[in-house]
Amino acid sequence: MVAILETKNLGITFGTHQAVQDVSFSVEKNEFKSIIGPNGAGKTTLFNLLSGQLKPTKGEIYLKGQQITGSSVVERTRLGIGRSFQITNVFPNLTVLENVRLAVQSQAKLRYQAFTHYRSYQKFEEKALHWLHVALLDHKENTLAINLAHGEKRKLEMAMLLALEPELLLLDEPTAGMSLEDVPAILQVIKKIKEEGDKTILLIEHKMDMIMDLSDRIMVLFNGKLLAEGTPREIMDNELVQSAYLGGLYDEFTSQS
Numbered sequence: 001m002v003a004i005l006e007t008k009n010l011g012i013t014f015g016t017h018q019a020v021q022d023v024s025f026s027v028e029k030n031e032f033k034s035i036i037g038p039n040g041a042g043k044t045t046l047f048n049l050l051s052g053q054l055k056p057t058k059g060e061i062y063l064k065g066q067q068i069t070g071s072s073v074v075e076r077t078r079l080g081i082g083r084s085f086q087i088t089n090v091f092p093n094l095t096v097l098e099n100v101r102l103a104v105q106s107q108a109k110l111r112y113q114a115f116t117h118y119r120s121y122q123k124f125e126e127k128a129l130h131w132l133h134v135a136l137l138d139h140k141e142n143t144l145a146i147n148l149a150h151g152e153k154r155k156l157e158m159a160m161l162l163a164l165e166p167e168l169l170l171l172d173e174p175t176a177g178m179s180l181e182d183v184p185a186i187l188q189v190i191k192k193i194k195e196e197g198d199k200t201i202l203l204i205e206h207k208m209d210m211i212m213d214l215s216d217r218i219m220v221l222f223n224g225k226l227l228a229e230g231t232p233r234e235i236m237d238n239e240l241v242q243s244a245y246l247g248g249l250y251d252e253f254t255s256q257s
């Protein structure tokens with residue numbers, strides 16, 4: 001197995017607070033790995049370190065064997081890291097298709113320095129329609145983003161992220177702020193991406209049934225430290241995890257299965 005992402009003793013301190021401490025892990029190519037942990041455990045901060053929004057005060061990050069610890073966000077995007085945020089981030093007054101086409105165009109520029117002239121336009125639009133299809137939004141292509149329901153905006157965001165063609169997807173709580181009825185749709189999109197089989201995915205989520213359903217492996221963060229790592233079953237059976245974090249959620253899951 002090839003590690004697409006690896007961290008060694010990664011850490012960051014804000015003032016005296018060690019938000020992430022000595023976190024070492026690796027993610028294999030095409031693996032689906034989730035990160036769980038209570039509020040404030042350091043999950044989003046870890047993502048910020050991986051995507052380059054924050055620079056670590058300690059440790060190293062490697063992407064496909066290449067050290068990227070000091071690389072910028074743009075450089076990491078070019079190298080294949082794509083990151084979603086907890087908040088929706090779309091152009092409200094453009095249509096769904098226009099939003100995704102812009103992402104396709106910026107990917108072309110970023111990767112191939114292609115000049116975006118009118119002959120490329122049709123190609124960009126075809127690609128954009130493909131990503132809308134993957135994100136289960138094909139029927140909404142002409143809708144203004146501002147008029148989409150919240151769940152649909154998250155799907156659009158996912159389509160825009162996919163349009164950047166990242167090898168490694170960092171998904172930060174894709175169901176955040178969603179109503180319960182919207183959750184199955186985004187879950188369906190993530191499953192579809194997983195089934196296509198050519199993406200490595202790191203997912204932060206609080207919804208345990210979703211985590212159990214999707215993950216090959218799970219990492220548990222607690223007070224900025226990596227408390228445990230293993231298959232969903234290993235994590236469920238891990239007494240340290242149960243006592244430190246899962247509690248009621250664990251009982252809820254086992255009574256369902």
Ligand SMILES: Nc1ncnc2c1ncn2[C@@H]1O[C@H](COP(=O)(O)OP(=O)(O)OP(=O)(O)O)[C@@H](O)[C@H]1O
Binds near residue numbers: 014019038041042045
């Ligand atoms: N820029 C910052 N400056 C100071 N403290 C920060 C900063 N970013 C995060 N923190 C602190 O680091 C800790 C970890 O926060 P983080 O947002 O990573 O947790 P989380 O596990 O993602 O939580 P949640 O599940 O609520 O999103 C928290 O105590 C937070 O207050």
